[in-house]
Amino acid sequence: MDKIAVSSQGRGLDDQVDPRFGRAAYFIVVDPETMSFEVLDNGNSRAMAQGAGIQAAEIVADSGAKAVLSGFVGPKAFQALSAAGIKIGQGVDGLSVREAVQRYQSGQVDMASRPNKPGHWA
Amino acid sequence: MPEITIISGKGGTGKTSLTGAFAHLAEDHVICDLDVDAPDLHLLLDPEHEKVEEFYSGHTAVIDPELCTDCGLCLDLCRFMAINQGPEGPAVDPIACEGCKVCVHFCPAQAINWREDHCGRWYVSRTRFGPMVHAQLFPGEENSGKLVALLRERARKIADERHLDLVISDGAPGLGCPVISSLSGTDLAVIVTEPTPSGLHDLERVAELCAHFRIPAGVIINKWDLNADQSQAVEHLCLKKGLHLAGKLPFDTAFTKAMVKRMVVTEFQADGLADEIRTVWRRIRDLAGMKSAS
Amino acid sequence: MIVAVASGKGGTGKTMVAASLAKVWDGPVQAVDMDVEEPNLHLFLKPELTGRETARLPVPLADQAKCTACRACAEICQFKAIAVLAGYVMTFPEMCHGCGGCTAVCPEGAITEDYRELGQVLWGRADGISFLMGRLRVGEAMSPPLMRAVWLKVDRSGDVIVDAPPGVSCPAIAAVRPADVILLVSEPTPFGFHDLKLAREAFEPLEKPMGVIVNRAGLGDEALYQYCREVELPILLEIPFDRRIAEAYSQGRVIAEARPEYRQGFLDLAGRIRDLAAAPLLEARHA
Numbered sequence: 014m015d016k017i018a019v020s021s022q023g024r025g026l027d028d029q030v031d032p033r034f035g036r037a038a039y040f041i042v043v044d045p046e047t048m049s050f051e052v053l054d055n056g057n058s059r060a061m062a063q064g065a066g067i068q069a070a071e072i073v074a075d076s077g078a079k080a081v082l083s084g085f086v087g088p089k090a091f092q093a094l095s096a097a098g099i100k101i102g103q104g105v106d107g108l109s110v111r112e113a114v115q116r117y118q119s120g121q122v123d124m125a126s127r128p129n130k131p132g133h134w135a
Numbered sequence: 136m137p138e139i140t141i142i143s144g145k146g147g148t149g150k151t152s153l154t155g156a157f158a159h160l161a162e163d164h165v166i167c168d169l170d171v172d173a174p175d176l177h178l179l180l181d182p183e184h185e186k187v188e189e190f191y192s193g194h195t196a197v198i199d200p201e202l203c204t205d206c207g208l209c210l211d212l213c214r215f216m217a218i219n220q221g222p223e224g225p226a227v228d229p230i231a232c233e234g235c236k237v238c239v240h241f242c243p244a245q246a247i248n249w250r251e252d253h254c255g256r257w258y259v260s261r262t263r264f265g266p267m268v269h270a271q272l273f274p275g276e277e278n279s280g281k282l283v284a285l286l287r288e289r290a291r292k293i294a295d296e297r298h299l300d301l302v303i304s305d306g307a308p309g310l311g312c313p314v315i316s317s318l319s320g321t322d323l324a325v326i327v328t329e330p331t332p333s334g335l336h337d338l339e340r341v342a343e344l345c346a347h348f349r350i351p352a353g354v355i356i357n358k359w360d361l362n363a364d365q366s367q368a369v370e371h372l373c374l375k376k377g378l379h380l381a382g383k384l385p386f387d388t389a390f391t392k393a394m395v396k397r398m399v400v401t402e403f404q405a406d407g408l409a410d411e412i413r414t415v416w417r418r419i420r421d422l423a424g425m426k427s428a429s
Numbered sequence: 430m431i432v433a434v435a436s437g438k439g440g441t442g443k444t445m446v447a448a449s450l451a452k453v454w455d456g457p458v459q460a461v462d463m464d465v466e467e468p469n470l471h472l473f474l475k476p477e478l479t480g481r482e483t484a485r486l487p488v489p490l491a492d493q494a495k496c497t498a499c500r501a502c503a504e505i506c507q508f509k510a511i512a513v514l515a516g517y518v519m520t521f522p523e524m525c526h527g528c529g530g531c532t533a534v535c536p537e538g539a540i541t542e543d544y545r546e547l548g549q550v551l552w553g554r555a556d557g558i559s560f561l562m563g564r565l566r567v568g569e570a571m572s573p574p575l576m577r578a579v580w581l582k583v584d585r586s587g588d589v590i591v592d593a594p595p596g597v598s599c600p601a602i603a604a605v606r607p608a609d610v611i612l613l614v615s616e617p618t619p620f621g622f623h624d625l626k627l628a629r630e631a632f633e634p635l636e637k638p639m640g641v642i643v644n645r646a647g648l649g650d651e652a653l654y655q656y657c658r659e660v661e662l663p664i665l666l667e668i669p670f671d672r673r674i675a676e677a678y679s680q681g682r683v684i685a686e687a688r689p690e691y692r693q694g695f696l697d698l699a700g701r702i703r704d705l706a707a708a709p710l711l712e713a714r715h716a
Binding site: 143144145146148151172173175194212214230231233234235236237240272274275276277278280307308309310311312331332336341343344347361362365386388391394395397 | 467528624632681
Binding site: 061062063064065067068070071074075089092093094096097098099 | 503508509510512513514515517519521524
């Protein structure tokens with residue numbers, strides 16, 4: 014079953030979804046069938062002056078995840094993820110990582126066709 | 136929770152003085168000084184620092200003369216004229232260095248160090264008008280917009296945590312990366328302009344920038360009575376470009392007098408200009424879609 | 430000699446000073462507007478423009494067919510202008526600083542150079558004054574690359590007056606670095622004073638002679654003057670606050686012409702600038 018990457022404020026399934034994609038603290042990559050997961054530190058993206066979203070997209074793509082769940086995904090990250098064939102679910106901020114995955118599993122997350130956050134750069 | 140960003144295109148139109156006044160008139164808000172290059176709002180608001188953080192961004196190449204073999208490859212590769220042949224061998228001019236890492240990567244002797252730049256400092260503070268987030272870039276540093284994005288994020292976080300309704304930001308002049316970074320995702324841009332050819336010209340450009348990012352924009356014509364004809368030209372431009380005229384303020388030395396006393400105009404005097412600013416503020420709140428206070 | 434007219438704070442009168450100085454300058458002079466984000470000098474000097482050029486920055490163009498997804502390009506790029514995801518190479522040209530690193534590092538020759546438009550460089554003449562300016566494309570985030578393109582067209586063999594952008598970060602430094610003398614235009618208000626201190630700090634490492642022009646004198650306080658005395662920054666000209674100056678400015682007029690009583694002040698300024706530029710040489714001779 015395809016793995017899902019969820020932007021997270023902490024290192025566990027019961028931590029809150031990080032509303033940001035590019036500058037999220039961590040990505041929790043979950044196998045939704047077993048709920049086993051690995052934690053990716055997004056520190057490298059956060060450190061970047063520009064292009065954090067693109068860096069984060071690279072990290073997620075490298076993990077093998079085929080879908081992403083987050084609050085807000087900017088246009089460059091969106092472009093990068095889409096080009097890599099990764100599905101994007103936005104607007105799950107306010108939930109825990111676990112709850113976000115459950116919503117996704119039950120088909121309740123709108124998989125986006127366009128970014129819901131404007132970019133910081135032209 | 137709306138965010139209002141006050142910008143000007145041209146500098147010196149009164150943007151910061153007006154932002155200070157709005158910070159006074161608004162309720163339940165967070166104040167943000169996004170002009171990290173030459174911040175001035177703190178001179179009026181007298182912030183007490185609650186938190187101080189160092190800001191790092193980008194890198195600079197530094198050649199180690201002990202390891203350098205003087206092969207000259209870095210001089211050829213650098214596209215920013217940042218490497219010059221000195222008496223002791225090639226040296227990187229830190230002011231010109233763009234932080235691209237090309238020389239570091241290609242140096243056959245691995246003689247170039249890659250140092251993180253300590254660019255500035257940012258603060259979360261307390262002021263008599265509410266919490267304030269602000270920063271100072273060290274002089275000469277690159278203003279990439281990262282610090283602006285950081286401040287805005289923090290301001291929004293504070294507004295969430297303290298159940299505040301509004302973020303008011305003092306933006307930077309111009310229309311380069313710090314301004315772009317200030318505008319993206321804001322709910323209303325308020326452009327402060329003046330009735331001069333420069334003011335008009337710069338207004339047009341910054342209004343185009345707002346349109347490019349689909350940010351609704353309101354305009355305040357400050358010092359309008361210096362030139363009634365030019366002021367009218369600005370009004371025509373607003374009509375033509377779909378910019379909302381939030382108000383016109385007359386030239387008044389009260390701005391400077393208040394500033395010298397480290398006060399905002401609406402504290403300095405109760406009537407006259409202060410009344411007009413209050414009216415403008417109400418219109419701005421309407422434009423930002425905020426319900427009027429009863 | 431290159432004279433840069435700068436300030437920490439915007440709106441202190443840089444363009445007004447640069448325009449007046451160019452008009453009274455003795456001998457051939459080139460007036461250059463380096464405030465590429467919001468150029469205003471042409472509104473006052475009203476040059477007849479005779480030429481223009483589009484300035485471009487080289488940005489990567491990646492050939493997916495030749496790419497082996499080795500990621501060397503993504504690893505060297507400090508600006509995320511090129512990335513490799515799931516075997517695909519993607520470019521983000523608006524992020525690119527034009528360093529050429531990705532093009533140089535690709536082992537497959539899969540990256541060639543395309544261009545991004547930065548803005549325009551324009552030139553012409555205004556009476557006897559040679560004129561040059563840059564104008565950034567709206568939406569372009571970076572000023573320094575366009576400023577470098579403008580600098581390439583500056584005639585360094587003669588006298589040049591540069592109208593710099595406000596502030597003290599990279600665009601201001603890019604405008605001021607090549608100068609022989611730096612003028613700091615300020616006003617004696619708390620904002621003007623504060624930003625003058627920032628400007629002096631920012632430009633000091635450039636080790637050029639600096640002088641201050643106080644505009645709107647009389648509207649503010651003494652702090653700025655005290656500071657200039659303390660740090661030995663010479664005040665080269667004081668322009669009093671005069672509503673008629675503000676009005677003339679609002680009509681797009683050059684002050685040295687519109688208000689002839691101020692013309693002598695600008696002539697004196699030109700003389701003092703020459704003295705300031707010569708001073709280090711004199712010191713060196715006496716040393």
